Amino acid sequence: MIAVTAYRGERVAVFGLGRSGLAVAAALRAGGAEPVLWDDNHRQRDGASAAGFRVEDMATLDWTRVAALVLSPGVPLTHPEPHPVVRAARGASVPILGDMELFQMARADLPAHKVVAVTGTNGKSTTTALIGHVLGGSGRAAAVGGNIGAPVLALDPLDEGGVYVLELSSYQIDLTEAFVPDVGVFLNLTPDHLDRHGDMAGYATAKERLFTRQCAGQTAVIGVDDAHGLRFADRLHAQGTVRVIPISGARLLAGGVAVQNGTLYDQIAGQLTPVGSLSKAPALRGQHNGQNAAAAYAACRALGLDANTILDAFATFPGLAHRMQRVATANGIEFVNDSKATNVDAAARALASFDNIYWIAGGRPKTTDLSGLEALFPRIRRAYLIGEAAAGFAESLDGKVDWVMAGDLGTAVTQAWADAKGRGRAVILLSPACASFDQFPNFEARGDAFAAAVRALLGRDTPSAAEGGRP
Template identity: 40%
Template sequence: MIPINKFRYQEVILLGLGRSGLPALHSLLCGKTKVIAIDDNLQNVNIGGLAGMLHQQAISERNLIVNPSIDQINFKNISAVIASPGIPLTYPKPHPIIEKAKQLNIPITSDIELLYETCTKSKYIAITGTNGKSTTTVLIGHILKYAKQVVQVGGNIGVGALQLEPLDSNGIYVLETSSFQLALLNKVKFDIAVFLNLTPDHLDRHRDFDSYKAAKLKIFENQKSDDYAIVSIDTLEMQKIFDYLAKYGKQKIIPLSIQKITENGVSIIDGVIYDNITPNVQKEFEIKELKRLPGEHNAQNIAAAYAAAKINGVKEEIIVEAIKSFKGLEHRIELVLEKGELKFINDSKGTNTDATQNALKAFNNIYWIAGGISKDQGIECLSHLFDRLKHVYLIGAAAPKFAEVFKKYNIPYTCAGTLKKSLELIKESNINSGVVLLSPACASLDQWKDYEQRGNSFKEIVKEMWND
């Protein structure tokens, strides 16, 4: 935990008490800040342990006020508003506190900004992209730790920035950054900024694709000539971003590709890393048959992690050793169980069709469990991969809509309704080869608290049914 002393004996508003908000509250109170904490879903907030004791003490000493009405707040006394990533800044409409702060020119900041202002001597590596950023973030952290560097990993991955340990000039923060987090940044400068890919997402919170893209591009803001941008160039949209940075940016740029060998960049083709970061010197390393990092999308993640680690001074051979020792990331094409020739894969983090497409590309003979709350254009955009399917088990709110698509393409399907029922049907069918894949292409909130609970339930049921 990182105490925040910037607002010592001053008063701030903290918006949101989730995974980033609660650690921020703890950090502010430890720094003797008076906090007005506001959360529109206070009944879901879990305050426990030592942090809970601290908060109760702060309430009794009137250093913490929870959920007052906006009329009860004296904004003249407010030094800053610290907003969690889930708080709307502009669209579909700003949170009333944000709107009031803008009217009165009260600074709006975030936990990542406060971390950056507090641990000023540390190095910062940030990762963004529509998909793959969690795996890449953890993989970079794994490689750097394997190389005996001092590392803390957090951000959007589930560990709040202020929940991390304080680091000095020898330390490196590796942060997964969402569009919501990037939109909140002002002065943060990342030493290494990684941008993996970009497709439409979260358009319920961004006015349109251009607004979503603009938020993502803030990862490169404030970078200087000794900083690095690592950018995939395998789509037209990402090539445009690379070209823009090459023309207008001050930072050094490292291109990534899984389609071609790039000049001055890193490529992965057919299980071989091609390192051309040093001009006119190509190094090659074989990384075939990585069970924990299957698929083309993971090749992109590996290329990005390789580039970030090399820039950070890790020897190439050590990077490759670390990649081969990586055990994968929970809920991201996670191998749960192998029962003879039957594999069970948990890809509960596949909450949109782009993410699920990566999972489908990685396997054949798939028994696919899909459904939930559909976030985008539906399932038909994946029809070019339907020949990989043996049967589809549909769950959640999107099941009727998805069923129409599979009926159209003559793909065998069952509207199972629930995850447990899907697995019961698979068990009853005596399937003994292929891949049972949970990759819903949907959000989880119709039946689960979040994708993690959904994925954990899948793993528990699979192990209960198949671990004889």
Template identity: 50%
Template sequence: MIPVTGVSGRKIAVLGLGRSGLSAARAIRAGGGEPVCWDDGAEGRQRAEDEGFTVTDLTRGGAFEGIAELIVSPGIPHLYPQPHAVVSAALAASVPVDNDIGLFFRSVGVDGLPKVIAVTGSNGKSTTAALIDHVLRSDGRQVQLAGNIGRGVLDLDPPGEGDVVVLELSSYQTELARALTPDVAVFTNLSPDHLDRHGGMGGYFAAKRRLFSEGGPDRAVIGVDEIEGRFLAGQMAEGAGDDRVIRISVDRKLPGPGWSVVARKGYLAEWRKGRQVGAIDLRAVKGLPGSHNHQNACAAYAATRALGLSPKAIESAFHSFAGLPHRSELVAERAGVRFVNDSKATNVDAAAKALLAFDKVRWIAGGLGKEGGVTALEPFLGSVSKAYLIGHSARDFAVQLTSIPVEICETMEVAVARAAAEAAPGEVVLLAPAAASFDQYPNFEKRGDDFKRLVGALDQTG
């Protein structure tokens, strides 16, 4: 645990008592503060009481008298579509609002220790963060992985000299944190997501941008395949040759004298001052299939090069990376048919990248569709033989997918059975939902687990 600094003798309100909220309460108590906890659910309040925390209804009048600040869990809205009532009360009482990420950054980093690499973006954050962690561990570094992946940031062991902390940070986390001081900040890409929470695309980008504009990293690794990334790189760099900014792309060679890492046709190349200084053949890296994973590889390569690792050490580590569950995860191969679980592909952009990673696809999609549906996926369906649609948006998706055969299956069980029965050797049965899971599953992990279970049952019966 990392004790929070600057809270000794002060009352600190904590709203939301899930993983990050309880972790924050423990770290505040360890730092000498007095946590005052609240959760809208009785179960969360009971968890806090079981650990001896004071639970107080922060929605009642006068609840913020004597409170120094409010710590809010990531899932609780603080601005759009409208602030939670407790957040509104805190703001009305002029009480500062922060989150566990802000507490982390203000409680570590004395004298530049440890090194902190923070990864944000729309897609690929988890794989990129896990890959950075894997590369550093393979090089013998002492590393801890936290944030949106792994442990809560305040649950980490106090880092020592030479240690590295790798954080995956969502827009919910970067938007609210009052302190953001990473040594290396990574921006993978940007595509529409969580727009209601951020008041539109501009607010969503602004939330990501704070990691750089307010974080002031020593090195900024920025994906420039979207206009927002190019804009951000331009804002962070003093000139074309400023090597504090490392631009990454899977679309094109990047001109100029600066530092860049590019992956094209399966080959990663590092360029500095107009010269190629490193290269990796990513086609042979089994844990990173497809251009979207090649973008993740570029980001991880750049971040670890920024910490001084050699190209050969990074390449060696790439080959031993097994990938993450629910992200282009090869589940099984049955009679020449591969079954791939990309349940994390919860939006159109992620699904497009998953579809482009394979040549012959039988596509399982659907769930709780997002604004705009899947119409934008039409240009990416050239490899799809048929779509098997599940969940709440199955019929809407069926209307929108006009260029390929579709079958409304409703449930994962029916979709897996139908796709497996019709798949031919050399094809891939791909779960890439392009939708949220909440209509049928509590999260994308449970959805992916169900897919894996059903594929396993095919092996037993087929």
């Protein structure tokens, strides 16, 4: 645990008692503060009480005695409207912050270290994990956390020279005022979470906050495969404050890093240098993973690692569960769990990585308009539609892609296998383009259910099926 001493002897309200909220409370208590906790869910409150924390209803809290409110990133700060606890804190002029801001406060008490922070709409977790994997393979101490794995304050302090590699959501960035990474990574920006940011401009502003406090000697790694990223990189270049390394998963870049046709290129120093092929890194297949690899390479180069060390580590990266994860193969048919694809753009990345696809899609939609995927429709043999999005997706696909109403995930897996087997090499792909909350508590549970359905199906149907791990 990383102790936070900035509020020693003071009362700090902690609202939202998921993993990060409890980690915040523990870090504050270890640093000598008096954390006061609350959550709208009584089970969360009961768990906090059982852990020995003071639990008090913040509707009746005396805010004049509170030094700060630490808010869970899942609690609305501004949109669609501020949570009542936010209004109460603001009414008493109490600062509102998140766990990343507390980590920034604690950094001065830690041994000398670096911080890499990764954000973007898609690819954050893979890129964060990949940077941590490369650093570990190089022998450099690294801790990976934030929006992936352990909350930042639950990480163990690193020895001198260590690197904290953190994934940050836009919600977490919204709750920062002084947090600044030594290396910031911005991957991409597509419509997502607009209910929490009001519109695309608000969403973009939240992401860009990660870089506003960077200064000379620090690095901004910026994905330029979308129009916003390209404009943002140009703005940072024009400001001339920090070192900017543009990255792409598709085209070569002056002064940047790119993957083109499966080969990684380094042009940071001006000369175009082919680093090597990603063909030996099966967990990084697909153009979107080319962007992730380019970003991880640029971040690790900014930290002083050499090109060959980075490329060698890419080859041993196991990938992440629920992100284009191969769960089994049988009779030339590959079953791929991409449950993390909770929006259309993320699903597009998976669809672009395969041919002969039996596509399982649906859930709770952020949109039912699939017109942005039309260039990929020829790759799809049939779509199996599930959840609340099924009718809307059917309307969007009608006359363009063969589809069936499967309704639920188990039925979709069974139908796709029946259609695919005996027809040559193919992929049965769960890439829902939707949130999971209509039928599952989260995308992990949905992905686990897909893998369980595949195992059950192949156990019945093909005893010789080869179970797969991460690609």
